[in-house]
Amino acid sequence: MSTRTWLSTLLCVAGLGTIAGACSGPDPAGSGGQGGESSGGAGGTGSTSSGGGGGGGGGGGEPIVYPDGVLCPKAPANDPRCGPAYDPDKPLSEDELEKALTAGLDVWRFVGTDGACAGCHAPDGFDLAKIGYSDADIERRALAHVDQQKADALVAYIHALRQKHGMTELLHPAKFRPEQPAFEAFAETTPGLQVTDPKAQNERDEAFMHALTDDLKLLWATGKVGSLEQAKQARDEILAVDLLKQKLGIPFDHLSEDGWHGDPHLSIFEWYPAMPTAPLPGKEAEWYALADAYVADPSDKSLWAFYDAIDSLTGCAYDLSGQGDPAFYQRACDWMRLKFKSLQVFQHMLRHTTTKYPDVLADQPAGTTLASALDLVIHRSPIWEAGDFIRIAPLQRPQQTACFSQPNLPCTLLPAPIDSTIHSMPTYEEARIKQGEVFQQSWFVMSWLRDPALVHESHNFATFIGDYLESVLLPHYDIHHAFVVAKMAAEKSAATAWMNAEGFRAGTGKIASVRTFSFKQIRNNKSPPPADDPRRTTHERMFANFARMWIFLVEDDLKTSGEIFDRQEVLRAVRFMRTWIADLEGAEDPAVNALVLSIEALAPTAKELRTPENIAENPGTGLQPTGTWGEFDAPYNGN
Numbered sequence: 001m002s003t004r005t006w007l008s009t010l011l012c013v014a015g016l017g018t019i020a021g022a023c024s025g026p027d028p029a030g031s032g033g034q035g036g037e038s039s040g041g042a043g044g045t046g047s048t049s050s051g052g053g054g055g056g057g058g059g060g061g062e063p064i065v066y067p068d069g070v071l072c073p074k075a076p077a078n079d080p081r082c083g084p085a086y087d088p089d090k091p092l093s094e095d096e097l098e099k100a101l102t103a104g105l106d107v108w109r110f111v112g113t114d115g116a117c118a119g120c121h122a123p124d125g126f127d128l129a130k131i132g133y134s135d136a137d138i139e140r141r142a143l144a145h146v147d148q149q150k151a152d153a154l155v156a157y158i159h160a161l162r163q164k165h166g167m168t169e170l171l172h173p174a175k176f177r178p179e180q181p182a183f184e185a186f187a188e189t190t191p192g193l194q195v196t197d198p199k200a201q202n203e204r205d206e207a208f209m210h211a212l213t214d215d216l217k218l219l220w221a222t223g224k225v226g227s228l229e230q231a232k233q234a235r236d237e238i239l240a241v242d243l244l245k246q247k248l249g250i251p252f253d254h255l256s257e258d259g260w261h262g263d264p265h266l267s268i269f270e271w272y273p274a275m276p277t278a279p280l281p282g283k284e285a286e287w288y289a290l291a292d293a294y295v296a297d298p299s300d301k302s303l304w305a306f307y308d309a310i311d312s313l314t315g316c317a318y319d320l321s322g323q324g325d326p327a328f329y330q331r332a333c334d335w336m337r338l339k340f341k342s343l344q345v346f347q348h349m350l351r352h353t354t355t356k357y358p359d360v361l362a363d364q365p366a367g368t369t370l371a372s373a374l375d376l377v378i379h380r381s382p383i384w385e386a387g388d389f390i391r392i393a394p395l396q397r398p399q400q401t402a403c404f405s406q407p408n409l410p411c412t413l414l415p416a417p418i419d420s421t422i423h424s425m426p427t428y429e430e431a432r433i434k435q436g437e438v439f440q441q442s443w444f445v446m447s448w449l450r451d452p453a454l455v456h457e458s459h460n461f462a463t464f465i466g467d468y469l470e471s472v473l474l475p476h477y478d479i480h481h482a483f484v485v486a487k488m489a490a491e492k493s494a495a496t497a498w499m500n501a502e503g504f505r506a507g508t509g510k511i512a513s514v515r516t517f518s519f520k521q522i523r524n525n526k527s528p529p530p531a532d533d534p535r536r537t538t539h540e541r542m543f544a545n546f547a548r549m550w551i552f553l554v555e556d557d558l559k560t561s562g563e564i565f566d567r568q569e570v571l572r573a574v575r576f577m578r579t580w581i582a583d584l585e586g587a588e589d590p591a592v593n594a595l596v597l598s599i600e601a602l603a604p605t606a607k608e609l610r611t612p613e614n615i616a617e618n619p620g621t622g623l624q625p626t627g628t629w630g631e632f633d634a635p636y637n638g639n
Contacts, residue, residue, distance in 0.1 A: 085162060177254055220546070511553045519624055
């Protein structure tokens with residue numbers, strides 16, 4: 001497969017990322033919500049202000065219209081990165097089409113050198129067809145796995161798929177980024193910067209700031225919250241931001257990267273797995289029967305039947321041995337299989353030309369909710385887990401905390417053929433550290449877009465409070481981080497379907513609740529841009545208005561409901577936010593102080609909704625970080 005083993009395997013290198021197989025897909029969607037549960041946050045509109053379940057992500061299933069910037073040019077224009085779209089004026093005959101599809105599918109599943117195409121792609125190659133990889137790229141990468149005859153059959157197969165699905169419009173392999181909101185990210189202003197360059201991240205962050213202030217004109221980002229009405233307005237405006245349509249300054253992965261096209265593409269920052277998945281011995285017929293059933297009826301139910309069988313019917317089809325250990329590269333393959341699962345979800349949305357995440361409860365009994373089927377929902381949400389895998393076991397670590405120097409410092413080491421597809425600039429270690437960081441940024445954010453309350457991505461409390469998402473955005477995506485803090489708090493406060501959930505999620509869906517406030521990353525430092533940075537003033541305004549908004553809203557909630565979820569922690573949060581006003585605006589605000597005094601008077605008599613049992617069963621799930629709030633235990637008395 002030429003200069004790079006194409007991130008390893010899967011013979012279907014046929015032109016798209018890792019040489020693997022199951023390609024598929026037409027119009028990719030954004031990160032839509034998880035399904036369409038009436039009671040809960042998966043699917044839906046992404047806003048929870050009307051009492052929905054929260055965590056919906058902001059997406060619907062409206063038809064996609066791709067901007068010209070992510071499309072291959074139409075003939076007669078030519079782009080060497082793009083292959084031919086289907087030309088209705090020059091179709092294959094019915095017989096020619098059938099022969100090409102039959103022969104091509106056989107090659108698609110043929111186990112060549114380093115696996116079969118179907119092991120790294122969609123079940124039928126739809127992704128390779130819709131993303132307009134050129135014939136030359138498909139052939140070149142295929143030849144690393146199969147002979148010339150089969151490579152030719154693969155090229156013909158992709159052409160046939162484009163005709164079968166009427167693909168007169170193809171997505172550009174080097175411009176289209178799966179799940180990217182609005183399909184394009186804000187660009188840096190300095191030409192030639194890499195995606196990992198801190199300067200580029202700062203510039204894209206500033207562009208996002210202008211979108212919030214100049215385009216959306218959010219009160220939280222532009223004005224001063226000085227009344228309850230304005231606090232409600234600010235929260236409603238934040239809730240109304242459609243995360244699937246709002247352009248960001250964080251570019252997501254391309255479906256595939258290929259170093260053959262230049263050093264900037266020497267990257268693992270892509271969707272395609274570099275190590276193939278294959279049916280276990282004796283399970284081939286059962287596995288491909290599920291694949292055939294899905295292709296014949298690509299419904300949400302069929303998708304999950306195919307997807308759920310990945311764990312039971314398939315395994316890693318790659319030599320994992322190294323340094324005398326037959327499973328030395330097991331972590332790498334575990335990560336690649338999470339990519340493979342994520343790809344199946346993406347190709348399904350691509351196939352249906354939608355931004356709506358497939359309904360994770362489509363095959364469940366009526367009345368099933370996200371909360372009642374949480375294990376299943378998390379299992380069917382692989383994108384977050386793929387990012388989290390690299391957080392736990394990165395590709396490399398700094399020398400002072402080198403890989404495996406302690407039992408709690410694992411790494412995901414890549415087999416040499418795959419590792420060689422990543423550049424080593426400025427150093428081997430730093431290149432892999434930075435690529436791991438941008439992978440986390442991309443995959444964490446794309447998960448958050450469809451679950452902005454982070455209620456159903458993981459059983460990990462740190463995930464739920466946004467710790468990992470926030471930390472990976474710092475220190476350069478400071479405006480994005482401020483927006484995440486504000487949006488997540490608003491969504492958590494509105495996720496009413498989770499109010500009586502089990503475990504640490506209980507209390508989500510109420511304003512006067514510890515669950516609304518996630519301060520882990522801003523307890524001691526809100527990570528402001530430098531003093532002379534054009535983002536600094538807006539950043540300070542955002543956090544000052546965050547405090548103003550929630551102090552107004554907490555007081556109103558206590559007056560209206562007479563209830564509170566975790567009295568001690570909510571009071572700590574309010575007392576903490578009160579100090580932000582002087583820190584960020586230069587002086588205390590008597591009106592805000594008066595609100596805090598009112599909260600101090602209302603809270604002691606409010607009904608406590610958090611039970612002692614919930615606290616005991618979920619230790620360490622109060623205001624974060626745990627054990628750092630003693631200075632805010634004393635009531636504020638106006639002095």
